[in-house]
Amino acid sequence: MPVSADDIRSLHKYEIRILKGIERLMKRYQWVPEDKLREAADLSMSELNYRLGHLMAKNMVKSSTLPYQGYQLVFNGYDTLAVNALVKKGTVQALGCLLGVGKESAVYEALGVGVVVLKFHRIGQRSFQSVRLNRNYLPEWKHFPWIFASNESATREFEALKELHRGGVSVPVPVGINRNVVAMSFIAGVNLNQAVLENPDEVLDEILENMRIAYSLGYIHNDLSEFNVMVDNERVWIIDWPQWIDPSHENADEILKRDLYNIVNYFSKKYGISFTVEEALKRVVG
Template sequence: MTVDDFRVLTAVELGSRNHEVVPTKLIHQVGGLRSVSATGRCISDLAKLSLISKLRNAKYDGYRLSFSGYDYLALKSMTNRGTVYSVGNIIGVGKESDIYSTSDASGHTKVLKIHRLGRTSFRTVKNNRDYLRNKQTGNWMYLSRLAAEKEHQFMSVLHKNGFYVPTPYDWSRHCILMEWINGLPMRAVKKHRDYKGLYSGLMKFIVQLGNHGLIHCDYNEFNIIIRDEADFGKYESDFVVIDFPQCVSIGHVDAEFYFNRDVEGITTFFAKRFNYRPRDDSSMLDTDGFGEGFRYAKPDFKRDVRRIANLDVEVQASGYSKKKKNEEEEELEGALEGMRNLNVVEEEEEEEESQSEYDESEEESESDDDENERIISAISAGDGNLKMDKFGNYILDE
């Protein structure tokens, strides 16, 4: 792509803040190219690459930015700064994001997370989430940028304060560049040589986070990475926590509910995966941990959370203050609240589907993983049957 191509693409991005379809005249004015014909050539080239698109039956001549175009703009800024040199394969597809492997000029492997607020996950395609209705594509791109900025802010503050999170390297628009962790998501771990110690460490993390003013709100086996056994003992912790855009303050009106849900997410996983169901033991005096060998089996919000820092105020987490929010913050909070509520709906559905038989839920999870893997393979292979809807949701035509 030429310099002029990127100027025109940036012009479409800027125009998207106020227009779902950016008028061609405005694109030319903002792009600043010398002639209308030069702008037209760039628009034609960008459209061929599917970086912008024309809306059918629009009332005027214009274009709108595609998710691919937004991706290009973000990657361009990162390559200009030297934080990204090459982009590898897609390694994960989440409810509201895509994850890619990348490297810098020195060959150092990193992780690129691309936020895609407003799209549905594979399991929830059938569920028409209320917060998706009547929303413009451009608006979701903008909210994705705000979510990425917020998560980068969370990660930077937590990393600086010694929490077990990936090192954040860079941020641009809806993309975050972070440390590559050698390990697996906890959901993929079948055995662990010290699962009782892991359980206690995960519970202490929840309390430590709360003591600093924050609650994760999506703390489960999908957002915890267990380091490879070869790296055990090399780091202060053998696990790393990811995915922070939904964090709330311990001053949030529903703080105790979200705290308890995070705790239950861990207890449920360990009961199913390791058949580990610790109980309170009043004969034990040690309260610097949770589970067997400690006084308490799991954390309690009122008993264990004691504020020692104000990270929620520093990052302006949801619920940290009753001050009036601006329109941007209200829209982003509405989207993130939808994500938090989606977590509740999914958990309730999973509980109903697998009342007593964990094997059935394992089969369902594996089926979802298989579908995700097929889509990831199709993306990597450049499968022509793979399409993306206006929310950035991948669809396989079978």
């Protein structure tokens, strides 16, 4: 289940302390031992157990009795720490409604300095090992919990958005990050697959121009399709950048052609635009 704003607001300061203790100790333990957690949280055993009961009821922590009594954060707990930190920084004032859930993220509306979007990265929720094999940016640690994979993914996207925005690519403006959560500007548009375009040729041209600029800056999207492009009155934004690769990547040509095929094929099927991948490739790489 997605994180609940009410659950975040209702947390006691001891419960925040426990979540931070588990987070810190998960870098050393697959399951954080109860005695180590009690020391880290500086609470009596009765208080610790009482607060852990609340956290588990809110689906922020899970426990195991094998091979010993231990605890792990689950995504709602990690999300909570991130939102709590963004609130303290002043990036976020209130968490709004859930806008959408994808394979590896959940997106919320929020209030900051105006309306913003919070993207909660949730890498590996379904199959962490599969994700790790296919993401060369994940550190080769012997013990690497999925929550830290989500942190790496968020950081990667945030840094890419900063560089792309600075370089002139039409992307959401990144405004803050903590752990696995990226705060960015709100786009009052719809996904390309949901739009009915009056001037599809112009929109395709704008998408290819953005891909060209991104390529010149050292970025290939690596997951581009009609689901990762947003439009508003014919203006285009390219979203979802955590999987980007550098043009020097050994599979860059193949991946770029796949991105281009997805876009060109979509415009061909929906709008009858005759434009080949080879023509699109010339537009992007010169």
